[in-house]
Amino acid sequence: MAFAKEFTTEKIRNVAVLGHGGSGKTALIDGLCFTAGTSKRHEDPALGQALTMYTPEEAAHKISIQVTPAYAEHLDHKINFLDTPGYLDFTGEALAATRVADAAVIVVGATSGVEVGTERVWEYCEARGLPRLLFVSMMDKEHANFDKIYEDIKTKLSPNVLPVEIPIGEGPDFHGIINLFSERAHLYKKGTATGEYDEGDIPEELRSKFEQWETELQETIATTDESLLERYLEGGHISRDEVIDAMARMVARGEIFPLFCGSGRLTYGLQALLRKIVELCPSPREAQAELATRAGLDQMVELKADDDGPLAALVFKTTTEPHVGELSFFKVMSGQIDNGAEVVNASDQKPEKLGHLSISLGKERFEVQRLHAGDIGVVAKLKHTHTNDTLCSKDRPLQLEKIDFPKPDIAIAIRGATRNDDDKLGEVLPRLHEEDPTFVAEFNAELHQTIARGVGEVHLDILFERMRRKYNVNVETEQPKIAYRETITGTGEGQGRFRKQTGGRGQFGDCWVRFKPLPRGQGYAFENSIKGGVIPGKYIPSVDRGIQEAANRGILAGYPLVDFTAECFDGSYHNVDSSDIAFQLAASLAFNKIVPKARPVLLEPVLEVAVTTPDEYVGDIMGDLTQRRGKVLGMDPNAGRTVIRAHVPEAELYKYAAALRAMTQGRAYHTRSFISYERVPDHEANKIITERKQDKEEVHA
Ligand SMILES: Nc1nc2c(ncn2[C@@H]2O[C@H](COP(=O)(O)OP(=O)(O)O)[C@@H](O)[C@H]2O)c(=O)[nH]1
Ligand SMILES: [Mg+2]
Missing domain, CATH: 3.30.70.240 (Alpha-Beta Plaits)
Incomplete structure (x- = not known):
């Protein structure tokens, strides 16, 4: 069988495509891979389907809900795109993408501008120091306004955004792009399908804008280098190659963010963008080094994307596909992997075999003979490997830094729709967590409910849909009960006395207890101020336990009573009849009698x-x-x-x-x-x- 083409580290670009929901990311990737000729269809997410959007949940909601890789082969390079959901409920997926990408394309809609989701992903990139290109999408859409979006980006994201293109026409009139690198106009015709264009002169009406922005570009580049600056000041021109060279370095250092524009739907501007991704974004080799820990040691190891380095591949996503089973997506941070390689999972040292090693183009997978350092791949049916695990070689166990997923803090109570569904929950809920670490669910004994937690309500809804489709388990949801507590606002003291005389040996316990409020969050404290052994030391813990058990049952409405001190200060005992149980019961009698008088709330x-x-x-x-x-x-x-x-x-x-x-x-x-x-x-x-x-x-x- 024919293997897919191998790309070495320098020839790879890993690009996360990020932005607010609906900004056009999925359409852009679809258009880019089609323009490159790697993908054979150009589809529209508006119809619920695109290269990187194919799960039934995505089709039904017409939004991306998981990180999905695809690639474009262009100029002898392979660009691995990571499509991400913009919807904030699925922000964990965007985080996973920024963890393995070496650069990002931030997509901003030409009519919507910078939104909360754009700012959020911008922060993720800042946190990782990820080099960024910016793309103003949907330039063909009614009311598109490039200058307005440029201003918006400048004020809301970074003053260091640098336009490298000027649109010709906007909205329905959008038909070309001035390229500030080649200083030519790219003119698109009706019928452009893969970004092809005719070259033309700069239109007269845009000449002054072109000159202004071109000067700005030349000046920005000139300031990066002594000899360029000298030449520029002497009236010389900096050539395209020099501009690209200097700009790539600035992009890598996060000093500038070049701004592009176009239309994913019409493929206008996509050839230029593909080329600039290759030219301006760093290869994995140039990306920041990774820090890994040696299993069992504190020592950190620095890893570069190098075929000769020790193997370390981070699993950043797992999904289950019907008929295929579990798929694990990973990035080879260091070393190289051969098809069929035997590796171990660093977390438990258990072996895994990487059979049918593949790369993925949306839902399609193509087998490869080998993956080089820096590449992104996928394998099916790993036995015990999940998201955030590191695959490495047996003799050099290394754990890569994990993706810091958002905390699931939206809760809902669930139960199986039928008895049968309920029985299956115990098995299915952990699987959903393995696929999506931002989902957790467990039975809460206090509330008597199974509480599922996610990042948002839509997130939870879609997970339950997925559960129905993949595992045939239906749940019903309801409001989680609230874990109320009780406390006292006043003090109270009194006696608890337990006495029982039945036939043979009796039961006797007697204690005097004082209850006092504690500040919020202090819980419970027990004080023993018994003097002269009126209660023998061995029964004091029984008093304590009796009070704690009574407190757990509460006094007002059956919620645990907290934030109080119980001080046992007097009592009596009987040589024969006193026992642990008798003192526990005496203490709980004291609790039930006195606490209602201590103004419980x-x-x-x-x-x-x-x-x-x-x-x-x-x-x-x-x-x-x-x-x-x-x-x-x-x-x-x-x-x-x-x-x-x-x-x-x-x-x-x-x-x-x-x-x-x-x-x-x-x-x-x-x-x-x-x-x-x-x-x-x-x-x-x-x-x-x-x-x-x-x-x-x-x-x-
Ligand atoms: N007119 C126009 N519409 C677009 C373009 N790109 C995307 N759209 C539409 O905008 C909506 C959101 O696009 P999508 O790619 O799913 O956005 P995402 O959420 O960022 O992935 C869909 O209905 C697309 O059809 C474009 O270039 N031009
Ligand atoms: Mg999308």
Whole structure:
């Protein structure tokens, strides 16, 4: 059988394509791979299908939901594209892509501009120091406005954006691009299918803009090099090759971000972009070195993308495909891999065989004989390897730095739709986690519910769809119960006495206990101030245990009582009848008698919420947060966006993401984390206590 072509490290580019949802990333990759001739079809995500968008969930929702590799062979190089979801619920996938890419193309829609999702991925790239090109997409769309988007990028992303192209015409009139490298106009005809164009002169009406931007470009490049500057100042011209050379170095150092434009749908501008990716983006060899840890040692090892280095490949994505089983996508950070190689998983040293070693072009896979350092590949049916594992050689176990996935903090309660579904959950939920580390689910014994957590509500919905399709398991969802707590606000003291005389040996325990409130979050403390052995030392732990058990059962509504001290200060015992059990019972009697007098109240979990929103929605969001009993802590406006921080009771935040989306047309997002327990206002508390009592009666009825 014929193997797919091998590319050596210098001939590889790994490019994450990132941007806000709907900015045109998937259409762009489809157009680029088609323009290069590597892919034979040009499809439109609007119809639910494209090269890097093929799962039934993606087709149904018409959005990308997972990182998907494809490649384009161009100018004797291979560009590995990583398509990513822009939707913030799937931001873990974008993070995975930035972890293995050596550069990024940031896509900004010509009518929508920089949005929250664009800013988010920009931060990811900043954090990794990833070189970036910027692409203004959908230049053919009605109301496209290149200059406006350029300004937007300059103010919201970086002042170091540098336009290297000028569109000719915009919206339906978009028909060409001035290329500042060749200083020629590329003119597209109706019927352009793979980015082909005629070369022409700079149109008169754009001449002054061209001259201005061209000067800017030459000046920027001249300042990077002593001899270039000298020549430039003497009125000389810097040639295309010199510009490309100097620019590639600036891009690699993150000093400038060249700005391109075009249309993924029409393939206008895509030939230039392909070529510039090859010329301006670093190969894996030039990318930053990786730090790996030797298994079992603290020592760090620096790894370069080098065929002769020790093998280390990071698995950045696993999926399951019907009829194929599990697929593991990985990047070879160092060393090379032969088809059929025997490797080990660094996390447990277990062997894995890399049979049918392949590269992937959307849903298609092509077998390769060998993958060189820096390349991205895929294998099926690994036995015990998951996302974030490192594959390495047996004699040099190395673990690469893991992808730092976002914390799943949106919770929903689930149960199987039928008994049969319920039985399968235990097996299927861990599998979903293996495919997507930003999903976790486990049974919560306190709430008596299986709680699933994800990055967002849409994320969870789509996972349940996937569960239905792949594993034939249906779930029903409901609001997670709230883990309320109880505490006391006053002090109280008194006696708990247990005495029982039945036939032979009796039971006797007697203790005096004082209950005092503790500050929030302090939990429970036991103090022993018994003097003169009125309760023998061996029974003191029994008193402690009796109180803890009673506290767990609560006093108001059956929620654990927390943040209090129990001080045992007096009591008595009986030589024969006293026992561990008798003192436990005496202590719990004391608890049940005294705590109701110590002004018990209900506590609820409060979360700190940070909402990032375009300024225009601040008023609505604040009003809504107040309705949810939220306390706004502060607002931080910055370049058209505001981050609002607030403390909001968890009980008021169910489906908040959907509410926020509705309020802001999907342009705001929020993060949350537990902050503390706080007292429930009395009228709310009474409702909760009454409901809880009814629940209990139903259970016992
Ligand atoms: N007019 C026009 N529409 C486009 C273009 N690129 C994408 N679209 C449309 O914009 C929508 C979002 O595109 P998609 O590639 O899925 O965006 P992504 O979420 O960034 O991957 C789809 O309906 C596409 O058909 C383009 O170049 N021109
Ligand atoms: Mg997409």
